[in-house]
Amino acid sequence: MLWFGAVIDKLVLWWYARLFSFLIAVFLSFPKRQRMSHNNGIGGEGWLKITEEPEFPEHDFFEKGAVFPVRIRHASATFLDDAMNCIRSISIKFAHNRYKSPFDLEMNTGETSLFWSAASFMQFAKKRNEKWGVEYVEYNRHYPEGLEGAKKAVRRHATSFYNLHYYAKTPFLFMGKDKIKRYAKYRIIPLEDVKESGLEYNISDWDMSNQRVLPHEKRGRNFLKYEYEDRIKRHGASYRLQIQVRTASDDEDPEIFNNMVPWNEQIYPWMELATFHIDKVLDWKESTLSVFSLNNMPKSLGVLPAKSIFDYNSLNYMRKHSELARKARILSLKIFGMVPPIPDNDNRNYSEWGA
Numbered sequence: 333m334l335w336f337g338a339v340i341d342k343l344v345l346w347w348y349a350r351l352f353s354f355l356i357a358v359f360l361s362f363p364k365r366q367r368m369s370h371n372n373g374i375g376g377e378g379w380l381k382i383t384e385e386p387e388f389p390e391h392d393f394f395e396k397g398a399v400f401p402v403r404i405r406h407a408s409a410t411f412l413d414d415a416m417n418c419i420r421s422i423s424i425k426f427a428h429n430r431y432k433s434p435f436d437l438e439m440n441t442g443e444t445s446l447f448w449s450a451a452s453f454m455q456f457a458k459k460r461n462e463k464w465g466v467e468y469v470e471y472n473r474h475y476p477e478g479l480e481g482a483k484k485a486v487r488r489h490a491t492s493f494y495n496l497h498y499y500a501k502t503p504f505l506f507m508g509k510d511k512i513k514r515y516a517k518y519r520i521i522p523l524e525d526v527k528e529s530g531l532e533y534n535i536s537d538w539d540m541s542n543q544r545v546l547p548h549e550k551r552g553r554n555f556l557k558y559e560y561e562d563r564i565k566r567h568g569a570s571y572r573l574q575i576q577v578r579t580a581s582d583d584e585d586p587e588i589f590n591n592m593v594p595w596n597e598q599i600y601p602w603m604e605l606a607t608f609h610i611d612k613v614l615d616w617k618e619s620t621l622s623v624f625s626l627n628n629m630p631k632s633l634g635v636l637p638a639k640s641i642f643d644y645n646s647l648n649y650m651r652k653h654s655e656l657a658r659k660a661r662i663l664s665l666k667i668f669g670m671v672p673p674i675p676d677n678d679n680r681n682y683s684e685w686g687a
Contacts (some may be wrong), residue, residue, distance in 0.1 A: 341639050341640035348450050349653040352457075357660035364684065365664045368657060370421055371536035371683075372414070372674060373407030374493070374557040374565055375619030377428055380573070380608035387603045388435050389508035391410050393435065393630045394605060400426040400434075402608050405622050406493035406560060409440070410543075411683045414556040416465060417488040417543040420530075422498045422520055423624035424573075424608075430621045437518055438651070439498035441530075442485025445591045446478045450638075465544035465681030472541055481592060482540050487530030493560045494569045495529045497521045499589035502624040502648050506577055507632040513580040515588070515636070517595060523570035523607055537649050545680045553676050561613050568611040574602040589636070589644035616673045623662065626652045 356368050380402040382394050403425050408418040421440045424431035447453040448462035456478065472479040490496055498520045505515035552558070563569055578588070578600050587593050614622070626635055626648060638646040665671070671685055 338639065343643050344399050345450060345643070345646055345649065346653075347637055348454065348646075349650045350656075352454070352650060353654040353656040356654070356657040357407065361657045361661035362664045365661060366684070367661060367666060368654070369409050370423075372409035372412045372557075373405050373421075373619060374560055374578065374609040375403065375405040375614035376560075376569070377401070377403050377612045377614060378568070378608055378610040380426065380606050382606045383604045386605075388575055388605065389506070389510060389512070389514065391506070391508045391632070393633060398638050401427055401428040402610075403428055403433075403614075403622060405614075405619055405624070406556075408556065410462075410467075411465065411681070412497050412678075412685070413436065413545060413553050413680050413682070415488075415545045415549050415551045415553065416681065417486050417539070419482075419485045420487050420490055420496055420556075421500075422493070422494060424520070425622075425623075425624055425628060429626075430618070431623045431625070433628040434630065435633070436624045436626065437500050438454070439500045439518065439626055440485060441487050441498060443499055443501070443594045444481040444484050446481045446485065448477075448590055448592050449474075449644055450641040450650050452478065453647060454641075462683065464478050466542050469541045474535060477592060479537060479540060483532070483535045486532065486535075486540070486543075488532065491555065491559070492529065492532030493556055494563060495522055495526050498529050501594075502644065503589055503636060504629075504637055504648070505632065505634050506575075514577050515580060516633070517576040517681060518605070519574050519602065521572050521574065523572050529610055543681075553678070553680060554674055557674075562598075564610055564613045566649070568609055570607060570609045572604065573606040573608065575605040576600045576602055583674065586644065591644065591647065599671075617670050618669060621665065625655065625658065627655065 380400045382398040384397050386396050405423045407421045419440050423438045426435040427433035447456045460467050500518040503515040506514040635646040635648040635652045638649040
């Protein structure tokens with residue numbers, strides 16, 4: 333009867349993913365024209381080049397020296413104010429398109445996450461209870477590991493979207509030319525040797541829930557977006573896309589898929605995958621209409637299968653199966669028009685327009 337239990341577990345995961353996508357589409361994406369998160373962002377375009385001297389196993393897609401057009405979008409999670417205590421992100425697609433692309437990735441600051449499976453993510457969403465910029469008090473109390481992950485991921489005092497480190501924390505498949513099954517993690521860091529900004533130490537539990545703008549804050553509501561726009565107009569921004577690779581085995585520890593457990597860099601070093609340069613800022617409309625999806629990947633680099641809502645790989649499974657929410661947002665924008673740019677003089681500590 334073990335097979336029957338495995339089938340039920342997969343059906344529950346399938347139901348979770350599609351129900352969540354449906355609820356987001358019906359109650360958020362379509363009526364409010366919003367992403368599930370990370371609505372506060374800025375996009376750019378440029379060109380990417382795969383390294384000429386790869387140290388990772390040969391791969392049909394990551395051919396050495398290959399050049400791709402690239403579109404990115406930097407954002408702050410949840411709130412529409414750059415000065416709030418937020419996780420920052422970068423999304424990247426190997427194309428100058430709004431949606432279609434041979435390869436997309438989504439990354440956030442911090443080496444660890446706030447949740448580690450579909451089940452824990454649903455608790456994270458359920459226990460948000462946001463009010464006036466304070467949220468996740470109950471979640472942080474019940475899930476201290478998620479609280480510790482948040483402490484490592486937020487960047488309240490970031491000085492730029494550029495000088496941060498971004499991680500895709502849940503592993504992906506990596507099937508190279510030799511057909512040996514491997515797993516891969518990715519990160520993006522500045523090409524320049526600059527210290528990461530916004531790192532926080534000894535953050536209290538309350539400060540993690542109180543994400544409000546600090547009293548007497550002098551930075552504006554859009555300061556990170558303005559800084560990035562000025563940076564691109566002056567001299568652009570160059571990044572390094574890096575990869576960790578490890579070989580699959582029959583007796584592998586499930587913890588290698590846990591996004592709360594970084595891989596040992598001494599054993600699995602970060603290797604250069606590509607560099608890319610952003611030399612153009614996208615306007616608000618084009619940035620808003622840009623969609624990034626884990627469905628935009630070659631099969632040899634795709635999402636790993638998940639067995640249940642408790643499987644660590646179920647997070648990427650849910651991300652992959654959230655197309656309905658993405659399509660609902662784009663459809664709503666086409667029908668009802670573009671959401672306005674984030675104003676400088678609106679009320680602060682909000683996550684919705686016109687609040």
